[in-house]
Amino acid sequence: MRVLGLETSCDETGVALYDSERGLLADALFSQIDLHRMYGGVVPELASRDHVRRAVPLIRQVLAEAGCSLQDVDALAYTAGPGLVGALLVGACTAQAMSTALGIPAVGVHHMEGHLLAPMLEENPPAFPFVALLVSGGHTQLVRVDGIGRYQLLGESLDDAAGEAFDKTAKLLGLDYPGGPEIARLAEQGTAGRFTFPRPMTDRPGLDFSFSGLKTFTLNTWQQCQAAGDASEQTRADIAYAFQQAVVETLVIKCRRALKDTQLKRLVIAGGVSANLQLREQLGAMLSKLGGQVFYARPRFCTDNGAMIAYAGCQRLLAGQQDGPQVAVHARWPM
Numbered sequence: 001m002r003v004l005g006l007e008t009s010c011d012e013t014g015v016a017l018y019d020s021e022r023g024l025l026a027d028a029l030f031s032q033i034d035l036h037r038m039y040g041g042v043v044p045e046l047a048s049r050d051h052v053r054r055a056v057p058l059i060r061q062v063l064a065e066a067g068c069s070l071q072d073v074d075a076l077a078y079t080a081g082p083g084l085v086g087a088l089l090v091g092a093c094t095a096q097a098m099s100t101a102l103g104i105p106a107v108g109v110h111h112m113e114g115h116l117l118a119p120m121l122e123e124n125p126p127a128f129p130f131v132a133l134l135v136s137g138g139h140t141q142l143v144r145v146d147g148i149g150r151y152q153l154l155g156e157s158l159d160d161a162a163g164e165a166f167d168k169t170a171k172l173l174g175l176d177y178p179g180g181p182e183i184a185r186l187a188e189q190g191t192a193g194r195f196t197f198p199r200p201m202t203d204r205p206g207l208d209f210s211f212s213g214l215k216t217f218t219l220n221t222w223q224q225c226q227a228a229g230d231a232s233e234q235t236r237a238d239i240a241y242a243f244q245q246a247v248v249e250t251l252v253i254k255c256r257r258a259l260k261d262t263q264l265k266r267l268v269i270a271g272g273v274s275a276n277l278q279l280r281e282q283l284g285a286m287l288s289k290l291g292g293q294v295f296y297a298r299p300r301f302c303t304d305n306g307a308m309i310a311y312a313g314c315q316r317l318l319a320g321q322q323d324g325p326q327v328a329v330h331a332r333w334p335m
Ligand code: KG4
Pocket: 010, 115, 135, 136, 137, 138, 139, 162, 163, 164, 166, 167, 178, 179, 180, 181, 184, 271, 272, 273, 274, 275, 276, 277, 302, 303, 304
């Protein structure tokens, strides 16, 4: 089965063609980052309009790269939520229109299920069951995964998502959007041990997270340094280092706890923040001590992309799921 996947939930138009026998045939992505940068975040209406502009050319590009025509597509998969409603509608309408015109099925995919399954596109995919840490701009969740569609939520953020914390902290340090990669880059110049930030909610039992206090802690630290006449680039880097280290260590502590609770030794990390090298390294070290393994997607499949939607949609279709012709998207949608 060949599935054309469309991702349009936020500020990236992603298209990919996945073949259940041969794997990923082609994928293409258009990032709107340059369009939103001057606003310091995503402007929903601009995002929707740009998805309209990009969707069809990207579909053509993917089919050409795969050496396929529209007649070679067996089904469509699109992100049905969660995300920006206007942006989601572009992918949903495109997929449903193609489904009707070509007489093939279409299936709506949960964006976070797409992220969760993205490491399945890599060479050594994880076997079920495993624990997944989903860390994106909108979500921070620990999930026990026993198979496709068999997900048990173990814990989640009570306020900001990890990516959101990176983005907001970057903004108040005067860095560009999106903030995750910017903080990671600046932190490389940072000095270990100069500042120590809290590890929120690690001193009590449970698997929930809270990241909004770290953002305030960063702001206070930066303002105190500025008031003392020290607004140097080195100080900014030292703060970025301490912030990143606090987020990463908090995530590592909760992942270790989740693995212990579930008695599992396989951990999948997915979503934009799973591209963070410190997070990958420190989780890798923790898992090797436990005799387990950590799995993640290649960096370009950690952030939003069409390949993960094509893959997740294909699994859903193979399991017999098929949606009707209605265009239904969900801004909020539990997985
Ligand atoms: O999964 P994603 O592309 O979109 C959502 O579904 O939200 O995640 C985007 C988030 C942003 O908050 C971005 O700052 C963060 O992922 N991110 C990173 C890194 N690369 C992207 N955070 C930390 N380190 C990175 N290297």
